[in-house]
Amino acid sequence: MATDIRAESAPSSLTLRSGNQMVAEGALRAGCRFFSGYPITPASEIYREMTVRLQARGDVALGAPDEISALCYCIGASQRGAKAMTATSGPGWALMIEAFQYALMTETPVVVVLVQRLGPSTGGATQGAQGDVLLAEFATSGGYTVPVFAPSTPVECFTLTMEAFSWSEALRTPVVVLSDKEVAMTYEAVDLARLPEVPVHARPMASAEGYRPVRFGALDEVPPFAPLAGSLKVTLTGSAHNKDGWLRKNDAETLDVLRHLEAKVDARARDMAMVTRDLQEDADALVVSYGITSRAAREAVRLGRAAGRRLSFLGLLTLFPIPVEAIREAARTVRRVVVAEENLSGLYRKVLGGALPDLEWHGVNTLGRMIRPAEILEAL
Amino acid sequence: MTTGPDRQSFLGDRPVPYCKGCGHGLVARRLGEALVRLGLDASQIVLTSDIGCVGLVDPLFPTLHTVHTIHGRSTAVAAGAVLADTVLGEGRMKNIVMIGDGGATIGLLHLTQAALMNVDLTVLLHNNMLYGMTGGQHSALTPEGFATSTTPQGNWVPALDMEQLLRGCQAGFFARQLATDAELADVIASAIAFPGFALVEILELCTGFGVPLNHMDGKALRALAEADGRQLGTRIHRNDRRPYHEVYRERFPAPSGRPEATRGDGSPARVFAHRLQRPATVVVAGSAGERVQTAAAILCQAAILSRLHCVQKNDYPVTVGSGFSLSEVKLAPEPILYTGADAPDAVLITSADGLREVRGRGDLNRLGPGGVVIADESLASELSGDGVLTLPLRRALSPDTAALGAVAILNQRNGMLEREALLAAIGVLAGDGRAALERAVETAVSLAGQAAADPAEEGGR
Numbered sequence: 001m002a003t004d005i006r007a008e009s010a011p012s013s014l015t016l017r018s019g020n021q022m023v024a025e026g027a028l029r030a031g032c033r034f035f036s037g038y039p040i041t042p043a044s045e046i047y048r049e050m051t052v053r054l055q056a057r058g059d060v061a062l063g064a065p066d067e068i069s070a071l072c073y074c075i076g077a078s079q080r081g082a083k084a085m086t087a088t089s090g091p092g093w094a095l096m097i098e099a100f101q102y103a104l105m106t107e108t109p110v111v112v113v114l115v116q117r118l119g120p121s122t123g124g125a126t127q128g129a130q131g132d133v134l135l136a137e138f139a140t141s142g143g144y145t146v147p148v149f150a151p152s153t154p155v156e157c158f159t160l161t162m163e164a165f166s167w168s169e170a171l172r173t174p175v176v177v178l179s180d181k182e183v184a185m186t187y188e189a190v191d192l193a194r195l196p197e198v199p200v201h202a203r204p205m206a207s208a209e210g211y212r213p214v215r216f217g218a219l220d221e222v223p224p225f226a227p228l229a230g231s232l233k234v235t236l237t238g239s240a241h242n243k244d245g246w247l248r249k250n251d252a253e254t255l256d257v258l259r260h261l262e263a264k265v266d267a268r269a270r271d272m273a274m275v276t277r278d279l280q281e282d283a284d285a286l287v288v289s290y291g292i293t294s295r296a297a298r299e300a301v302r303l304g305r306a307a308g309r310r311l312s313f314l315g316l317l318t319l320f321p322i323p324v325e326a327i328r329e330a331a332r333t334v335r336r337v338v339v340a341e342e343n344l345s346g347l348y349r350k351v352l353g354g355a356l357p358d359l360e361w362h363g364v365n366t367l368g369r370m371i372r373p374a375e376i377l378e379a380l
Numbered sequence: 381m382t383t384g385p386d387r388q389s390f391l392g393d394r395p396v397p398y399c400k401g402c403g404h405g406l407v408a409r410r411l412g413e414a415l416v417r418l419g420l421d422a423s424q425i426v427l428t429s430d431i432g433c434v435g436l437v438d439p440l441f442p443t444l445h446t447v448h449t450i451h452g453r454s455t456a457v458a459a460g461a462v463l464a465d466t467v468l469g470e471g472r473m474k475n476i477v478m479i480g481d482g483g484a485t486i487g488l489l490h491l492t493q494a495a496l497m498n499v500d501l502t503v504l505l506h507n508n509m510l511y512g513m514t515g516g517q518h519s520a521l522t523p524e525g526f527a528t529s530t531t532p533q534g535n536w537v538p539a540l541d542m543e544q545l546l547r548g549c550q551a552g553f554f555a556r557q558l559a560t561d562a563e564l565a566d567v568i569a570s571a572i573a574f575p576g577f578a579l580v581e582i583l584e585l586c587t588g589f590g591v592p593l594n595h596m597d598g599k600a601l602r603a604l605a606e607a608d609g610r611q612l613g614t615r616i617h618r619n620d621r622r623p624y625h626e627v628y629r630e631r632f633p634a635p636s637g638r639p640e641a642t643r644g645d646g647s648p649a650r651v652f653a654h655r656l657q658r659p660a661t662v663v664v665a666g667s668a669g670e671r672v673q674t675a676a677a678i679l680c681q682a683a684i685l686s687r688l689h690c691v692q693k694n695d696y697p698v699t700v701g702s703g704f705s706l707s708e709v710k711l712a713p714e715p716i717l718y719t720g721a722d723a724p725d726a727v728l729i730t731s732a733d734g735l736r737e738v739r740g741r742g743d744l745n746r747l748g749p750g751g752v753v754i755a756d757e758s759l760a761s762e763l764s765g766d767g768v769l770t771l772p773l774r775r776a777l778s779p780d781t782a783a784l785g786a787v788a789i790l791n792q793r794n795g796m797l798e799r800e801a802l803l804a805a806i807g808v809l810a811g812d813g814r815a816a817l818e819r820a821v822e823t824a825v826s827l828a829g830q831a832a833a834d835p836a837e838e839g840g841r
């Protein structure tokens with residue numbers, strides 16, 4: 001959450017930075033060398049920032065003629081071995097979904113930053129929303145788990161973009177950074193000289209020995225990567241394929257490749273679980289939230305405690321895989337769990353209810369505006 | 381990497397999966413010959429195939445890198461790989477896109493963009509004039525009069541002419557050939573050797589649908605093309621454009637180990653005192669182009685120099701150069717969790733555009749206890765009530781500095797920050813316009829002094 005800037009920072013290194021700018025900062029720190037974008041509010045600032053900064057380094061930034069091209073360019077670049085990213089909002093994400101599935105199927109690492117705005121359709125370009133959470137996660141036919149990370153501050157935009165690259169590379173799977181207009185376009189003081197250290201991971205690389213295009217033993221192993229135009233023959237396809245990368249119908253090995261796509265993510269769910277905890281012993285209610293709303297939720301808990309309530313807060317930085325254990329642990333003593341999110345029907349609450357059916361779930365939801373701390377406190 | 385059992389053609393020993401007489405198999409064979417003729421190493425060749433019958437080609441080339449993509453997107457995936465290879469890598473890659481007329485239809489934008497940019501790749505457009513794999517439906521490249529399963533009486537829409545389209549894209553290489561042409565391998569070799577975007581359109585007759593529906597055989601293909609006004613042969617070959625990666629590298633050379641300049645080096649700077657006990661929310665509103673957001677940023681920067689926390693949000697209509705411009709600023713001694721500006725402590729308005737926006741948002745009705753409004757004198761007749769102060773902001777300062785002036789006046793009245801903090805913030809943020817902004821602060825402070833001495837101005841009229 002918001003760090004206490006006075007504690008450690010000299011004012012000269014504190015600079016106003018938006019969430020979008022810090023996404024770019026994180027991408028560059030993670031080693032991103034290829035960006036392609038298409039303009040759309042509230043994500044355009046990432047496009048601009050990445051363009052200026054990558055070009056200054058002699059790396060590739062590419063304006064695309066549409067979002068499909070943007071993601072396909074990134075996929076091609078990643079298949080050649082470059083860390084690649086694109087950024088968009090709901091309407092552009094809708095166009096990217098087929099190519100996104102292709103990245104998942106071909107085990108091509110790529111980071112997509114999805115900055116939510118009010119939908120459906122064109123919706124409201126400058127109005128905030130958290131309405132794409134399930135559209136991001138369930139974008140693949142078959143419901144394969146897509147890691148989705150949701151920042152709530154500029155610094156979290158930095159760290160979670162770095163995490164997104166690390167997981168995308170380590171697992172060879174596309175990852176979504178799910179931002180929202182209020183996080184993306186709000187400027188806050190950031191200490192650029194003292195950003196958190198986040199380990200950078202690279203994809204496992206293949207060697208000639210025992211090489212197969214899709215090589216794994218246990219289903220959850222990540223196949224070592226061979227780049228296009230390298231010495232090991234690459235065989236990639238979006239069709240269901242065997243371990244040689246060749247299109248096959250439902251033979252056992254081909255179905256194993258599909259199971260493997262899920263298993264490699266699922267096996268690391270616990271390591272991917274990132275949360276912010278502010279728990280109270282014997283709390284009788286817990287609020288779970290993410291993105292911009294998690295900040296209002298934490299404020300609500302602060303206000304409630306000042307008024308004598310026993311309340312716990314759990315902010316989710318990882319939305320998928322669902323950090324089930326962290327939620328169960330935080331909810332241990334409570335009667336009710338309130339999920340606060342800025343969409344009409346409580347989208348994420350619906351999946352939480354399915355994952356943890358024994359808890360008593362309540363929702364605080366708004367449409368077209370931020371949720372206020374008082375509204376959350378009332379529901380707790 | 382070995383180059384496979386048959387160094388003559390790169391083609392393996394797998395049976396060709398195509399119908400008897402289908403041109404796709406012929407193209408594969410000619411491609412293999414062209415690759416041998418060029419003396420390329422298998423490891424540098426990437427075959428990027430599209431969806432459709434055309435996309436069954438990959439296993440025929442067991443030693444080449446093969447990337448089977450999604451419908452129509454092959455060119456874009458290939459372009460990304462080529463740019464990564466040529467700008468970030470060794471630039472050895474030869475990428476050959478195998479696409480059908482259906483793929484070219486749905487993915488036309490990727491083709492034109494690659495041609496416009498002059499990405500160094502080769503497209504072999506297998507034009508059998510219909511969607512073969514899905515049952516012979518018509519595409520945008522189906523000629524007028526040609527029967528398909530969805531135009532059984534003959535197509536009545538003219539076919540897209542790739543030559544004209546690519547001329548419009550300033551493409552460097554375009555050839556149109558029949559799949560049966562003896563020179564096809566040579567033409568493909570020229571296309572691959574061409575430094576930039578090259579497309580070979582290969583006319584074929586689909587034996588599954590085109591032949592039976594049109595009662596014609598392959599021999600009729602040349603006549604069909606000519607009747608449709610399509611000329612065969614290498615139609616475009618120009619060398620006056622450089623491939624995209626060369627232009628890009630020249631414009632954006634990789635820096636020689638020069639570290640990137642970062643703002644803020646962590647060194648100590650002067651810290652100012654503040655008198656803020658609880659969070660304060662300020663809304664600044666005015667007209668586009670009058671540096672409203674700069675004024676808000678200076679207030680934030682001054683807060684940072686005073687070791688306060690701050691957030692700033694900007695809003696403006698889609699037409700950035702007209703209408704309102706508005707910023708919300710929240711300052712607090714503690715970290716700011718909730719960033720909403722539900723009950724502003726001050727609303728600063730420098731123009732009618734700003735007032736209209738503030739009214740629309742309801743800021744004036746939501747003013748917090750003890751809230752103040754500081755507005756330009758031109759708005760005096762529209763604003764009244766306790767806590768409203770109207771001043772000649774635009775007249776005494778300038779339209780450009782009125783917002784900053786209003787910020788300085790607010791600060792002078794509530795004393796939350798030192799005036800020097802504002803001036804120091806200007807020093808951090810402003811470049812050339814620094815002197816004018818500093819002057820504006822001084823002028824505004826004296827305006828505020830006069831207003832305090834003459835309370836009649838307070839409360840509006």
Ligand SMILES: Cc1ncc(C[n+]2csc(CCOP(=O)(O)OP(=O)(O)O)c2C)c(N)n1
Nearest residue numbers: 432433434451480481482483510511512513
């Ligand atoms: C997005 C999408 N739409 C539709 C299809 C179905 N589809 C599969 S093959 C094909 C036709 C391809 O035709 P063409 O590109 O001309 O290749 P051909 O089969 O004639 O070689 C279509 C439309 C698909 N795979 N993906």
Ligand SMILES: [Mg+2]
Nearest residue numbers: 480481510512
């Ligand atoms: Mg076709």
